[in-house]
Amino acid sequence: MKLAVRNVLRNKRRSLVTLSAVGFGFAAISLFRGYTDNMYYGVRESSIRGEGLGHLTIYKAGWLVKGKLDPQRYMFSNAEIKQIIKTIEEEKAVIVATPQIHIAGLVSNGKISTIFMAQGVIPKDDKIIKGRWGTFRPVQGELLSEKKDYGVEVAQDLAKYLSLEPGKEGVVMATTLAGQMNAMDMYVSGIYDSGSDATNDKFMRVNYTYAQALYDTDKAEKIVVLLDDWQKTEPMRLRLSTKLAKAGFAVEIKTWRELSVFYLKVRGMFDMIFLFLFSIVLIIVVMSTINTMSMAVLERTKEIGTLRALGLKRRGVSLLFAMEGGLLGLLGSLMGIILHCAAWSLIRVLAPTYTPPGISTPVPLVVHLVPQSLLVLMICLMFLSLIAAIIPARRAAGQNVVDALGHV
Amino acid sequence: MKNIKKDYFLGETVVRALRGIDLQVEAGEFIAIWGPSGSGKTTLLNLIGAIDEPTEGELSMRGREVCSLSDNQCSELRNQTVGFIFQGFNLVPVLSALENVMLPLQIRGLSAAEAKAKALVRLQEVGLADLVQNRPSKMSGGQQQRVAIARALVTGPALVIADEPTANLDSETARMIIDLMRALNEKDQTTFIFSTHDQRLLDRVKRLVRLEDGRIVNGGSKPC
16 A cells, blocks of 8 residues: 555656546536535425425325316315324324415406416415425515415516505406306415516415315315425325325325426436536546556556566556555545535635526525535545556556566 | 576567576575576576576476466465566665565565564665665665665575676675675575676676576586
């Protein structure tokens, strides 16, 4: 090992170039990984809390395929809702289970009308689901409240289009589940930013009972479940599926991941970019290490012959050069960690912001420091450098001792 | 060795480096192989040291047939039985004198502490006790060759091969190196075989083997 360390330090300039290639490559990958980690966290929280999907959404079996055609049949009755929620809330990991109903129709300010989509929610449960997310995108005016049944929250572009402000009134119209037209007065309690240009001009949030009244029903379309940890989503789905089936309920349970198309698309895109970036760095690291080790083998041919004459086996020579390659990977990765921490600190101090496509407001550029990722990347690059060194190492080990000793 | 032949192939040209060598060496001998350049001295030493294979003939060391050994077995044989001293010293430049001498022992698998203790004894024997931490670049040619001698002897080999050990040294240092080798030969009864074409050193050896055109012309059999 001592020999390997000193050999790496023997040609300082060349080793520095290789270490820089590994180090900057490491930093590029790890910073991007830290960025995507924050991105995934943001989109995940946006789906679970912002969109209000919770971790699990429970539908009556058949709703997702035939629910729109025959909603009465595939919605939960009041009695079913109570029983299901009682069963679900026996689980310690469940923070809240709440019924919801999705409505759509026309909203008018008395002069002009436009389409809207709204989620009928129980305000106190919705507040729990929003959690800290509520402070990230605060509502201008007042929040939904059970006390003001006719109060609604309107997305900011829709409010702008209809010149609605907190305290103003309007009318919503929709077709009931029985197919009759229904209209109800509404009171704008608050205006909010949905976070997306695509939804800011048509979304509203209304009281659960208000939505039921508009659709003239006492049923709910789904039950949203919030857990204490997103990583429990999948096990809890299995658990609740079994439990509800035993209780005699035919249900379909979807996870937030399945329902959030945006999350899946963002994840797919960033995973692809990450793979692309990693491939480029991989090629740079492998080529740099092969080049450095090949030069080292060429320069140290006579030394290899001497070591072989002293009794070092071919395997020993291979191991020596492979260790030197691995060492380059290790030192390069350590350099990469230092670069990563420096860039991470700089980003935290400067706190730059940017506006991603489709998002309505600027978001801060945040890079997470993910120790597990740094460790995995370090092991990965070290292993890669070691593998890259094997080609020149095998060439070194395969040399004839006499030829190597006679090399000039 | 019996009827040893060694041919080199340079494209379609065959170079006959050794043309049938018969040589028997007893333990504790101090032998110089001499002859003009191109007579086959280095080739002969490479074969004796088990770092090359003959084209034809039999070569045995302490009753063990060398030609039938695998590459790994040859490496073990060299590490346990043979010490090498090279014309260009061939010390590892990134290691100190002490670490260079420890190297064959560490290849054998000895712990660093054991290797260090043995290496220090050998370095003391060759008169370099004060320079153990020096790297080769900070040492003279004579000092480097003494480190190489210590390295060759540190494993307690039965045989030391020295290919032109004095060629890169001035006359005075060359005589000192040969005298040192001779002293160690007499002290430990280690067999020394070295090649040289420097006639001034030949009066210091017990047995002379003269090579010409790949054949032994004088000294092939042990003197009475």
